[in-house]
Amino acid sequence: xxxxxxxxxxxxxxxxxxxxxxxxxxxxxxxxxxxxxxxxxxxxxxxxxxxxxxxxxxxxxxxxxxxxxxxxxxxxxxxxxxxxxxxxxxxxxxxxxxxxxxxxxxxxxxxxxxxxxxxxxxxxxxxxxxxxxxxxxxxxxxxxxxxxxxxxxxxxxxxxxxxxxxxxxxxxxxxxxxxxxxxxxxxxxxxxxxxxxxxxxxxxxxxxxxxxxxxxxxxxxxxxxxxxxxxxxxxxxxxxxxxxxxxxxxxxxxxxxxxxxxxxxxxxxxxxxxxxxxxxxxxxxxxxxxxxxxxxxxxxxxxxxxxxxxxxxxxxxxxxxxxxxxxxxx
Amino acid sequence: xxxxxxxxxxxxxxxxxxxxxxxxxxxxxxxxxxxxxxxxxxxxxxxxxxxxxxxxxxxxxxxxxxxxxxxxxxxxxxxxxxxxxxxxxxxxxxxxxxxxxxxxxxxxxxxxxxxxxxxxxxxxxxxxxxxxxxxxxxxxxxxxxxxxxxxxxxxxxxxxxxxxxxxxxxxxxxxxxxxxxxxxxxxxxxxxxxxxxxxxxxxxxxxxxxxxxxxxxxxxxxxxxxxxxxxxxxxxxxxxxxxxxxxxxxxxxxxxxxxxxxxxxxxxxxxxxxxxxxxxxxxxxxxxxxxxxxxxxxxxxxxxxxxxxxxxxxxxxxxxxxxxxxxxxxxxxxxxxxxxxxxxxxxxxxxxxxxxxxxxxxxxxxxxxxxxxx
Numbered sequence: 001x002x003x004x005x006x007x008x009x010x011x012x013x014x015x016x017x018x019x020x021x022x023x024x025x026x027x028x029x030x031x032x033x034x035x036x037x038x039x040x041x042x043x044x045x046x047x048x049x050x051x052x053x054x055x056x057x058x059x060x061x062x063x064x065x066x067x068x069x070x071x072x073x074x075x076x077x078x079x080x081x082x083x084x085x086x087x088x089x090x091x092x093x094x095x096x097x098x099x100x101x102x103x104x105x106x107x108x109x110x111x112x113x114x115x116x117x118x119x120x121x122x123x124x125x126x127x128x129x130x131x132x133x134x135x136x137x138x139x140x141x142x143x144x145x146x147x148x149x150x151x152x153x154x155x156x157x158x159x160x161x162x163x164x165x166x167x168x169x170x171x172x173x174x175x176x177x178x179x180x181x182x183x184x185x186x187x188x189x190x191x192x193x194x195x196x197x198x199x200x201x202x203x204x205x206x207x208x209x210x211x212x213x214x215x216x217x218x219x220x221x222x223x224x225x226x227x228x229x230x231x232x233x234x235x236x237x238x239x240x241x242x243x244x245x246x247x248x249x250x251x252x253x254x255x256x257x258x259x260x261x262x263x264x265x266x267x268x269x270x271x272x273x274x275x276x277x278x279x280x281x282x283x284x285x286x287x288x289x290x291x292x293x294x295x296x297x298x299x300x301x302x303x304x305x306x307x308x309x310x311x312x313x314x315x316x317x318x319x320x321x322x323x324x325x326x327x328x329x330x
Numbered sequence: 331x332x333x334x335x336x337x338x339x340x341x342x343x344x345x346x347x348x349x350x351x352x353x354x355x356x357x358x359x360x361x362x363x364x365x366x367x368x369x370x371x372x373x374x375x376x377x378x379x380x381x382x383x384x385x386x387x388x389x390x391x392x393x394x395x396x397x398x399x400x401x402x403x404x405x406x407x408x409x410x411x412x413x414x415x416x417x418x419x420x421x422x423x424x425x426x427x428x429x430x431x432x433x434x435x436x437x438x439x440x441x442x443x444x445x446x447x448x449x450x451x452x453x454x455x456x457x458x459x460x461x462x463x464x465x466x467x468x469x470x471x472x473x474x475x476x477x478x479x480x481x482x483x484x485x486x487x488x489x490x491x492x493x494x495x496x497x498x499x500x501x502x503x504x505x506x507x508x509x510x511x512x513x514x515x516x517x518x519x520x521x522x523x524x525x526x527x528x529x530x531x532x533x534x535x536x537x538x539x540x541x542x543x544x545x546x547x548x549x550x551x552x553x554x555x556x557x558x559x560x561x562x563x564x565x566x567x568x569x570x571x572x573x574x575x576x577x578x579x580x581x582x583x584x585x586x587x588x589x590x591x592x593x594x595x596x597x598x599x600x601x602x603x604x605x606x607x608x609x610x611x612x613x614x615x616x617x618x619x620x621x622x623x624x625x626x627x628x629x630x631x632x633x634x635x636x637x638x639x640x641x642x643x644x645x646x647x648x649x650x651x652x653x654x655x656x657x658x659x660x661x662x663x664x665x666x667x668x669x670x671x672x673x674x675x676x677x678x679x680x681x682x683x684x685x686x687x688x689x690x691x692x693x694x695x696x697x698x699x700x701x702x703x704x
Binding site: 050051052072075076078080082084086087088089090091095098099100101102103104105107147151 | 332333335336337339340343344347348537538539541542543544545546547548549
């Protein structure tokens with residue numbers, strides 16, 4: 001039995017389809033990532049599975065329990081933490097923990113134990129009497145996590161848990177998550193930090209409410225099988241982007257910060273072709289190198305392919321849809 | 331129940347962490363009582379009275395004395411004959427001028443009708459009406475006294491056909507503070523309990539903690555009770571403070587059974603807290619909750635309750651409207667218990683309406699807050 005399962009899950013807000021026919025199955029103890037740009041529908045999916053939103057169609061199951069049928073039972077089994085770290089800022093660390101413990105029905109020795117465990121996990125020893133408001137972002141985040149797992153949930157939902165947190169805190173946060181997964185907790189996380197997605201055993205890519213790709217990181221990278229990604233740096237980036245977008249031998253060109261990534265049929269010929277084009281237009285000094293595609297390349301490529309296949313029916317077939325995707329997918 | 335306590339404890343902690351709000355909840359009632367108690371004083375006493383005594387006789391002095399002895403009037407000025415009477419009122423040297431013409435005493439002695447004139451500053455109509463009433467009473471008293479003196483004893487006996495002796499019970503001096511204190515209690519409890527619950531729930535919505543609570547196994551009912559009970563306690567403490575202040579400053583004592591007072595207040599508070607919860611189920615921001623609470627809870631508690639404006643003198647439509655707000659019933663009972671020393675027994679009907687209101691409003695709030703996700 002899957003720890004979390006959705007079957008044809010859909011949600012519409014008026015005419016807007018936020019989630020469109022999503023079917024996924026997450027196994028027990030798996031770290032499962034939901035990836036997508038803002039508005040892709042990731043949070044909506046999580047909110048439906050947690051019973052915060054009623055689906056317009058389809059079902060969501062947690063450990064076999066239908067959320068629509070028995071939301072209370074589902075709530076007992078899950079933990080939930082959002083990017084906003086919904087803590088009471090005007091209570092101390094200890095008071096927040098005791099409150100959430102009380103709300104989960106913990107008491108006495110068990111509450112004391114769980115609280116001590118949570119404090120040590122979150123590295124908040126000695127900070128119990130600090131006002132939550134005064135904590136730095138990374139600590140608030142760990143406290144929020146501690147509050148969300150006080151009752152030992154079997155499934156933990158993290159909705160962009162590292163938003164607004166510094167990189168070091170993010171790393172220690174992910175160490176915590178990995179440790180919990182080892183203990184058998186199923187974790188479903190949404191993020192748009194693609195480096196974080198590498199922590200996930202499997203990833204579902206969402207775009208405009210739809211599942212466009214799902215699998216392990218290496219499985220996803222196979223979209224580039226038979227093709228290569230090369231990285232270009234040159235003085236006039238946008239001019240080069242225009243140039244490559246018009247070139248027949250370049251399948252895709254997209255902006256990656258201060259560089260361009262090109263998808264080409266073959267690394268060697270692609271590299272020579274790109275250099276030649278740049279030199280011909282005097283856009284030098286240029287550097288062109290084949291690279292191992294990152295998850296970000298996968299993400300952009302997959303979305304572009306999806307967009308292209310969708311617009312093909314409506315627009316001119318020759319147009320390369322949305323190739324000016326910015327790095328980092330917001 | 332344990333979860334309810336967890337929520338209640340958290341509410342209390344948050345409230346105590348915010349001494350300003352707590353002070354407002356507890357202090358505002360007493361402060362308002364002071365303010366309204368003194369400012370909303372409808373009693374008219376020590377009205378500045380200018381006197382133009384053109385007669386200068388023993389009889390005219392007697393009439394003036396009956397004005398000043400009543401304590402309603404203070405003799406502010408004596409005006410010589412022919413002085414500018416309009417100017418006195420215009421320059422606000424006095425609020426009323428008593429003019430006693432020449433031959434006042436002689437007319438009386440000779441059995442003719444004596445005329446006196448009272449000029450009144452009518453700019454403040456409320457005060458003027460009251461002054462008019464008291465001056466008429468003073469003159470009527472003086473009339474009786476003169477008649478008694480003038481008529482032989484046996485004739486007097488026959489002329490006393492009706493002995494009119496009005497007496498206001500429960501508040502013999504007709505002091506308006508006595509009357510206002512129950513109204514203030516109704517208003518203040520409505521204000522604090524509606525706003526405190528509405529704001530405390532909406533604040534959780536605004537900060538996103540409500541969503542966090544909704545994914546826990548905390549049931550909505552537990553949340554509602556946990557949110558309501560602390561504010562119920564605070565409102566009861568506020569009520570106690572009001573009663574103490576009213577007793578210390580305005581000598582208003584609770585004459586009836588305290589238990590009945592407490593029970594009625596509890597019922598009233600349930601309706602008010604329920605209304606706060608109901609608002610919180612619609613409002614998404616504290617600003618909106620505050621406005622809705624002010625308009626639909628506190629204004630009716632002032633204007634449609636009989637607190638300041640007697641319900642009987644309202645237009646028919648407004649009279650009907652007062653039935654929709656609980657303060658009306660609460661005030662009737664409260665005045666009965668506090669001023670008349672009554673128990674709840676004579677107020678079954680008002681009590682019934684209070685119960686219905688509390689039940690309906692709390693039920694609606696309950697329904698709105700416990701319904702499933704949408």
